[in-house]
Amino acid sequence: MERRKIQLIAGTTYSVSLPKKWVKKNSLKQGNEISIIEKSDSNLVISPRSFKEKKLNEISLNVDDYIGGEGNIQNLSPILFACYYIGIEKITLFSKEILSKNIKTKIRKTLLNMSGTEISYEDEQKITIRVLLDKSKIEFPQIIYRIGILIEYSILNLTKQLNINEIRLNENEIDRLYHLAAKMISLSLIDSNILDSSKIKNNSLILSYFLMSKKLENLSDTIYYLSEYINKNKTKTDNKKIFDFVRNEINRGVKYIVWDHLFIFERIGGEKLDNINELISKIKDKSMQRYFEDIIRYLKDIEDEIVNISFYSQLIRKGFL
Template structure:
C-alpha cells in the first residue's frame, strides 16, 4: 500500500501521482486514459482497462501419462480459473482414445471448443463470453434440471421404470455444466472486480449464488444416486408410498428455498429453515422402518441408499434456505450504503 498527497492545480483541479511500479505493470503511458469509478463505500477505483484488445490468457497442460481422470481434473481446473485457451501437449503422438476423451471433456463445460489439432497437441478455446449467462439464469436452469431429475427418479421408483432411471442419470452432466460456469464466474469476479458489473451484480453477492449452485449440484448428484438405486427395487413394497410422500415434502421446501433466495425474503427463508429441519424426523423414521422389512438384502440396501439420498437432499435444501438468509442481509447492506 502506498500513500499519496493530494495537490491542487489551478482553482478547482485536484491531482495525485500514480505509483510507477503500477504504471509499469499495467503498461500505460503518457496520454492514455483511465476510468475513475466512485464506489458506495467512499473509495475511488482507477481502471486502466478501456476495453482494448484483451490479451488472451493461456494454460498449457502437459500430458505425462494415460491417466484421463487426471487430465480431466487439470482441464476443469484451468477452465474454472478462467483461461481463454487451454493447450494439451504430449511428447508422444496423441492416440485416438485420448483425442476422443478431450472432445468429451469440452462437452462437459459451456464455452470451450477445439480450434486446432496437431499430431501431439490439441488447442481448446473458450468461445463464450462468461458474462453472457447471468447468475440468475444459470441458477434457474440448474434448478429446473435438478427438480426434473428428482421427480423422474421418484416416478421410476414407483413404476419400476429402468429406462427412465437411466435417463435421469444421464442428465447430471447438464447440471455440472452450469455449476462449473457459475464457479468460473465467481473466480473471474475475485480476479477482476469489474467483471461483476458485466454480470449485473455486486461482487459481494456472487458468493451467495455460488453456494446455492453448489447445493443444487449436490441435490442433482443425489437424484442420480436415487435413480441408480431404484433399478434394484422390484415388486410391490408398501414403504415406497411413504418414500414418495417424503420426497414431495422435501421438494416443496426446495421450491420454497429457491423462491426465498430469488426474492431476498428473510421471513420466507426462515420458515423454510424450520420446516426443512422438521423433515429430518420423517427420514429417520423411514430408515428405522426399512430394517424391519422382510425383503431381499439387495432391496433393503437400495432402499437405505434411497432414503439416505432423500435425507441429504433435505440437508442441502436447508443449506439453500440458510444461504438465502445470509444473502438477504448482504444485499440489504449494499442497498443501505450511501
C-alpha cells in the first residue's frame, strides 16, 4: 500500500499523484485517460483504462442449445436461476421449433421460486420474462428473519395438530426466499452498492451468509419431509422437547443476524445438546430418528456459520477487514 497527500492546485483543484511504478506498468503517458469509480463505502477505484461500466440487463437464449437432443428440460431451471442471480432483468427463451408444453410448464414452475418475475410475452416459439425487483430495497437480514419465522411456524404446526397444507405453503415460500437470498449474495459480489443496501456490508461475510442460507433451506426441507412422512403414515410424534429446542435455537440465531453483531455467537453444545441427542436416540421409528438427526446436524452447521459471521464482524469493527 502507498500513501499520497492531497494537493490543492490554484485554489480550486484537488490533486493526488499516481505511483510511478503503476503508471509505467500500465504504459500510461501524459494525456492518457483513466477511470475513477466511487464505491458505496466511499472508496475510489482507479482503473488504467477508460471504460464504460458494462451491465448485462437482458439475454436471449435458444432453449434447443440447453435441452439436448433427447429433450431433457432439467437444465432450464439452473440456467434461469443463474440469469436471475446475476441481475439480468429481461430473459427471452426461444426455439426454432415450437416450445413444447413440458418446456413452458418447467419455466412457469421455476418462476414460482423467482421473486419479482413475470412473463411479459409469450407465443408458440418464445417466452419473455421480466424481473421487476427493486434490488436496492431488499435487505438480506430480513430475508433470513422471514425464513426463520416460517421454519418456526412449521415446527409449531408439527407439535400441535398437523396441517400438511400449511407446511407445504411454508416450504414453497422458504424455497423462494432462499433463491432471493442467493440472488442478493451474488449481486453483492459484483456490485458494491448492493453489498451496502442489502446490509451484507462486507465481502468477508458473503461466504458464511451463503452457507448459512443454504443450511437453513436444508433444515426446512428436512422438516417438510418429516411432516410428509408423519402425514402419510399417520404417525404420532411425542417429540415436543426436540422441536422446542430446534425452534428456540433457530430463533436465537436469526435474532443475532438481524441485530448488530456486538458479541461472539455461542454455538450449541454441552449437556443441552447431549440431552437432545439422547432423546433422538430413543425414538423407535428409525426413519423419524434419521430426520431428527439431520435436523440437528443442519442446525449445528447453521450455528457454525453464525459463529464465523460474529468473528468476522469483530475483525471488521476493529478495522482489520
